[in-house]
Amino acid sequence: MPTERWPTLVTxxxxxxxxxxxxxxxxRRELETHHVDLNLGYTTTDWSTSYVIWALDDTIATLTARDFPIARIEATDLDRSWTLAPTVPAATGPGHALLAWLSGRGPATHLVSEPRLPTPPTWPLPPTPGWT
Structure with a gap:
């Protein structure tokens, strides 16, 4: 694909x-997510750090734009955090566990939160608004 065509909007x-x-x-997201879905021994803990960081950044940007009711997400193993809103709740845990919860591939039981966490929307989410 010619370089000048990469910004072209596709559906x-x-x-x-x-x-x-x-x-x-x-x-890449489809590959990683459905590899876990096959339930053949590849789990969310097998996701690479680079994938988890990218997918969390992408997912959290979309959730923020859609007013998802959570204040803060902190990936303790990645030394990263995201602030979404000024109020509670917050979720803290390993990056792969946070992404597993946000993507519907794992429970929130592996996360520290106060108070109870909301149910994330069906994933994958549409890209960050503004491209359409």
Missing amino acids: ALAGWRHPAWYTLHRA
Whole structure:
């Protein structure tokens, strides 16, 4: 694909529009997520640090834009945190456990929170608003 075409908006099967370059990220997310879904021994703890960081950044940006009711997410093993809102609740835990919870691939029981965590929306989420 010519470099000048990467910013061109394309439409995903779900109807979301995003730049063509984002398709590569979507493909990686699909591969990692469905590899876990196969239940053949590959688990969320097998996700690479680089994937977890990217997927958390992407997912949390989208949740923030959609006013997801959580104040803060902290990945203790990645030394990273994201502030979404000024009020509680907050979720703290390993990055892979946070992403597993946000993606519906794991329970929130592996996370520290106060008070109870909300149920995340169905994942994957549409890309960050503003591309359509």
